[in-house]
Amino acid sequence: MSDPTYDHVLAHPPRCLDPVRATPAPVIVQDRGEVSVAFRLTGLDGAQVGEILGYDLRDYNEHVDSYEFVSPLAVKWDGAAEGAVVFDSDIHGYHGELDCSAKIRGEGAPQVFACPACKGTRFAVFAQFDYDGTDELWDEDPDTVQNFFSNLIVSGRCASCGTETRVLDMDL
Ligand SMILES: [Zn+2]
Known part of the structure; x- marks a missing residue:
C-alpha cells in the first residue's frame, strides 16, 4: 500500500504519541478509513507493557453497556512513576x-x-489511526497531516493471558 498519507504517518506518528515510542504494527481493524496506520506503543525507556489508565464510558453514558474507556488515556509503563498521556480528545484528533x-x-x-x-492490568498497547479526506490537509499544512486522524482505536494484549481487547474506539 503506497499512499502519501500512509507513508507520511508511518514516518511521522501523530503528536499525541510524543511521550511514547511508536513502532509500525499491523492494523487492528481493516477498512475503517481511507488510510489506516497502526503502531505498537512502548515506553521511551523500552518498557514493553504497562497499565492503561482512562475513564469508563459507562460512567458517562447510561446507554452504553460495553466496557470501554474514554480519554484522557495514559499508559503507566512497568517501572514508571506516572502515566504518559497518549490521547486526549480535547486536544488530539481531527476536532x-x-x-x-x-x-x-x-x-x-x-x-x-x-x-x-482474567482481570489482569498489564498490557502490550497498540493504536490505530484512521484518516479520511486528507487532500485539503496536504494543501494547507503538510507537516501536520498526521495529527488530523478521524478515528482512533486503542487495543491491549493482556500480559497475563494474551487476550486482546479493544480499550478505546472513537471517531473524532
Ligand atoms: Zn488477561
Whole structure:
C-alpha cells in the first residue's frame, strides 16, 4: 500500500504519541478509513507493557453497556512513576486539533483498565489511526497531516493471558 498519507504517518506518528515510542504494527481493524496506520506503543525507556489508565464510558453514558474507556488515556509503563498521556480528545484528533471536540471526556481520578478475561492490568498497547479526506490537509499544512486522524482505536494484549481487547474506539 503506497499512499502519501500512509507513508507520511508511518514516518511521522501523530503528536499525541510524543511521550511514547511508536513502532509500525499491523492494523487492528481493516477498512475503517481511507488510510489506516497502526503502531505498537512502548515506553521511551523500552518498557514493553504497562497499565492503561482512562475513564469508563459507562460512567458517562447510561446507554452504553460495553466496557470501554474514554480519554484522557495514559499508559503507566512497568517501572514508571506516572502515566504518559497518549490521547486526549480535547486536544488530539481531527476536532481536537481544531479546538472543537464535542466528545465525552473523563474527569477526576482515572481507572486502570482490567482484562475482561482474567482481570489482569498489564498490557502490550497498540493504536490505530484512521484518516479520511486528507487532500485539503496536504494543501494547507503538510507537516501536520498526521495529527488530523478521524478515528482512533486503542487495543491491549493482556500480559497475563494474551487476550486482546479493544480499550478505546472513537471517531473524532
Ligand atoms: Zn488477561
